[in-house]
Structure formats: C-alpha cells, structure tokens
Amino acid sequence: MNAHDDTRAGLENALARAAEAETLLVALDFDGTLAPFTDDPADSRALPEARSALEELLELDRTYVAVISGRPMRFLRSVVDPAGRMLLSGSHGAELLLDALGDPDADTGLQLTPAQQELLARATALVEAQVARYPGAKLELKPTGAAFHTRTMADQSLCARAEQEMIEQFERLEELKITPGQHVVESSVHSATKGEGITAFMQATGADVTLFAGDDVTDENAMRELGPADLGIKVGTGESVAAHRVASPEELAAALAGLARLRRGAVR
Structure with missing residues (x-):
C-alpha cells in the first residue's frame, strides 16, 4: 500500500468513526472546498455531488451542516443555502445565522462603526x-x-x-x-475569525463530533478549534494542522458522499 492509499484509508476510517457520533456537525468552507474556484467569484457554486451529500445529511437526525466562509451572508443565504436549512457564518466569522436551530435571537448581524x-x-x-x-x-x-x-x-x-x-x-x-x-x-476591518464561527456552531449544536474541511489559510483558525474527537480535512496543498487531506473539491465531495451513506446507516 502506497502513501496515498494510507492517507485515503486513514480518512475513510475517520469518516466511519465520525458517522457513529451521537450528534454530528459537518462544517465546511465554500470556495476551494465545496466549490472549485472560478474567475468570477459570483459564479462559484458547490459541486453537484457535494450538494447532494449535504442535502442527504440535512435529512438525518442529530446531524447539522454548516458553511463557514469569508463570503458575505447575503451570498450564503441566496446561493449556498436558499432553503435556510444550514448554519451559516459569513465574513470570516463576523456574521452568524442560526435560524436552522430555531433560535433567531442568537443570530449576529454586522454593524460597522x-x-x-x-x-x-x-x-x-x-x-x-x-x-x-x-x-x-x-x-x-x-x-x-x-x-x-x-x-x-x-x-x-x-x-x-x-x-x-x-x-x-x-x-x-x-x-x-x-x-x-x-x-x-x-x-x-473586523477582527472575527472562522475559529469563532465554528466555536459558536459547536456550542450551539452540542456536537459530539465536528468535521471541518477547508483549503486556505483562514480555515486554519477553525481547524485549531477542533478537539481530539473531531475531524479536520485540508483540501489541496499547503501546510495545515488538519490530520487528513484530500487533493481537490472533487475528492472532498466524494468523501462527503461516503460520510452521508455511513451516517444514514448509523442513525437508523
């Protein structure tokens, strides 16, 4: 078995363990993670396989899906989650939307001085x-x-x-x-980070296990908030504190599809 196979097997085992969690939070960056990069950021969309996996996860009990992005909340609400079923963190943690938990009072808007x-x-x-x-x-x-x-x-x-x-x-x-x-x-002009966004979602959901995947430097703030039982996945190249890595959004989409299948069997 070569090094790539070792890495793949390790991720598959980690996904299987995460799928058995009592309460699971799947939190993801958007650009370069769920969606390939595009010349015009306005054209960016999640890969169909990734989108299908997230929709399947959203149907399952004790399973939450969150997107934590540098994108503004208006983009996340209109493009990423128009149905309003996900937890959303925009502007690198400066905006939080927890409507999916039925607690709109916990949402934080954005006001600049x-x-x-x-x-x-x-x-x-x-x-x-x-x-x-x-x-x-x-x-x-x-x-x-x-x-x-x-x-x-x-x-x-x-x-x-x-x-x-x-x-x-x-x-x-x-x-x-x-x-x-x-x-x-x-x-x-705001000091918030993606670490603050994922921490808020972990606390709000009471997740026993949190999976976070991201591709860029800003995602490392969220990676560092993960605990020993959690699962961090780096997408692409570059240094990361994440224990696992995939090469591309396409590989992550396949991993999410696998997680959805495993999770569906675990929560029956």
Whole structure:
C-alpha cells in the first residue's frame, strides 16, 4: 500500500468513526472546498455531488451542516443555502445565522462603526488603485473588507509581486486585518475569525463530533478549534494542522458522499 492509499484509508476510517457520533456537525468552507474556484467569484457554486451529500445529511437526525466562509451572508443565504436549512457564518466569522436551530435571537448581524467604515473605504481605494496597475486583477468588496484577487491577472508571472505590494499597502492602515491566501490578499476591518464561527456552531449544536474541511489559510483558525474527537480535512496543498487531506473539491465531495451513506446507516 502506497502513501496515498494510507492517507485515503486513514480518512475513510475517520469518516466511519465520525458517522457513529451521537450528534454530528459537518462544517465546511465554500470556495476551494465545496466549490472549485472560478474567475468570477459570483459564479462559484458547490459541486453537484457535494450538494447532494449535504442535502442527504440535512435529512438525518442529530446531524447539522454548516458553511463557514469569508463570503458575505447575503451570498450564503441566496446561493449556498436558499432553503435556510444550514448554519451559516459569513465574513470570516463576523456574521452568524442560526435560524436552522430555531433560535433567531442568537443570530449576529454586522454593524460597522464610523471608524471602521472609513477604514474600509481607504482599503477599498487601495485595492482599486492596485487593480488599475495590474490588468485582469479584481476587487471583491465585502461587508467587512476589500479583497485583491490575482487569479485572473493577464500576466500570471506578476501575481506574487502584485500580492506582496498589496500586503505592503494594506500594512500602512492601522487596525486593518490582512490575510494572504491563494491568489488573493484579503483585508478586514473586523477582527472575527472562522475559529469563532465554528466555536459558536459547536456550542450551539452540542456536537459530539465536528468535521471541518477547508483549503486556505483562514480555515486554519477553525481547524485549531477542533478537539481530539473531531475531524479536520485540508483540501489541496499547503501546510495545515488538519490530520487528513484530500487533493481537490472533487475528492472532498466524494468523501462527503461516503460520510452521508455511513451516517444514514448509523442513525437508523
């Protein structure tokens, strides 16, 4: 058995153990995890196999599904979960929606102070100027920050330089949170993290076992909140504290489908 087979077998065993949990929380990042990256972030959609697996899990007793993303809540509600059956955390933990638990009073909206609004405007202006310097680069404006995307740049050999310049420009703004990622440099005027989002969901559901999968640097904050009985899955390359790894969203979708089958048998 080669190293890849060892890794696959280890993940399959971990999924089987998770499926037997009394209460299971399946929490997932969106971009690069449930959905492949797209040139236009607005076009991103979960893979059909992943979507089907989540819908099957949502039908099962004592089983919760959550999406924890840097996307704004409006995108998560309209595109990711229009039926309102999932727990949602948007804007890197700054927005929480727990309606699926029947407790709307626990939801947290997003309100920026005047100082944060001014900081966001300054960060946005910096990204706009950087986009003008690098053809094909894009600005993504979020409720708490501005992101500089390089995946669509005309000259991909300049991506690293453009991203480093963006980091240096963001660093001039005090109180701005800066998070480099894969072909993106994100900024935020809010200090929340995905770790806060997953912690809120673990506490709200009383989960005995939590599975979390993510692909980027920001997801590591959530990975670090997992306990010994929980299951972390890194999607793609890069360093991670997760004990398990899959190569792509397609591989994760297959793993989720397997988990759904196992879980269906366990909760009967």
